[in-house]
Amino acid sequence: MIRVQAEDFDPGVEMARFSGNGAIGGVCMFLGLVRDFMGDGTQVGGMTLEHYPGMTEKQLAAIEAEARRRWPLEDVLVIHRYGRLNPGERIVLVATASAHREAAFQSCHFLIDWLKTRAPFWKIEHTAQGDCWVEAKETDDQAAARWE
Amino acid sequence: MKVLYFAWLRAKAGLGEEEVAPPAGVADVAALVDWLKTRSAGLADAFADMTLIRVAVNQDYVGLDHPVCPGDEIAFFPPVTGG
Numbered sequence: 110m111i112r113v114q115a116e117d118f119d120p121g122v123e124m125a126r127f128s129g130n131g132a133i134g135g136v137c138m139f140l141g142l143v144r145d146f147m148g149d150g151t152q153v154g155g156m157t158l159e160h161y162p163g164m165t166e167k168q169l170a171a172i173e174a175e176a177r178r179r180w181p182l183e184d185v186l187v188i189h190r191y192g193r194l195n196p197g198e199r200i201v202l203v204a205t206a207s208a209h210r211e212a213a214f215q216s217c218h219f220l221i222d223w224l225k226t227r228a229p230f231w232k233i234e235h236t237a238q239g240d241c242w243v244e245a246k247e248t249d250d251q252a253a254a255r256w257e
Numbered sequence: 258m259k260v261l262y263f264a265w266l267r268a269k270a271g272l273g274e275e276e277v278a279p280p281a282g283v284a285d286v287a288a289l290v291d292w293l294k295t296r297s298a299g300l301a302d303a304f305a306d307m308t309l310i311r312v313a314v315n316q317d318y319v320g321l322d323h324p325v326c327p328g329d330e331i332a333f334f335p336p337v338t339g340g
Contacts, residue, residue, distance in 0.1 A: 226337065244335075
């Protein structure tokens with residue numbers, strides 16, 4: 110399931126939804142938070158996430174479908190927020206459930222790596238020096254390329 | 258066709274979306290970009306370096322040689338930074 114929303118979410122509530130399915134032996138979750146510093150150490154007062162409504166959901170659904178094609182998954186949940194977010198706030202949750210842990214771990218890692226390079230979100234960071242669009246990182250491209 | 262701009266491209270273009278009717282010879286993304294650049298200084302600046310820009314037609318990633326047709330939704334944006 111894909112959810113793109115401005116509102117916060119409760120990771121405990123989301124994880125509890127995976128209980129009660131006897132086919133699931135393991136659930137792996139990645140939770141992304143807003144840092145309070147940039148790569149060069151500059152303090153960040155928050156960020157605003159912009160996205161492309163429609164394409165975001167389409168690309169996330171395609172990434173979920175690819176994960177389900179590669180691993181035997183019982184369930185997938187991706188939640189991504191947009192709008193103004195303060196340091197420490199939750200941005201993204203990826204959770205995968207499978208009969209065995211290896212598929213859950215690997216597919217969760219795959220989903221966050223591909224999401225970062227394919228889902229049309231853009232971050233602008235707010236600092237005391239002004240606003241700054243975050244640039245895509247080569248390390249993220251390399252992380253995604255591992256799964257090609 | 259509808260053209261959308263996101264992130265710093267929107268700021269440079271000075272608008273988030275526009276409905277355009279390019280001349281008949283504009284058949285692919287590259288030709289559309291060349292035509293859009295003639296429409297304003299902001300768009301010429303936004304499209305100055307196409308290596309910094311990603312393109313989607315009807316919400317799928319495409320290359321500059323992808324055809325464009327009336328009714329298409331064409332989006333231009335920088336490399337994505339979600340997650």
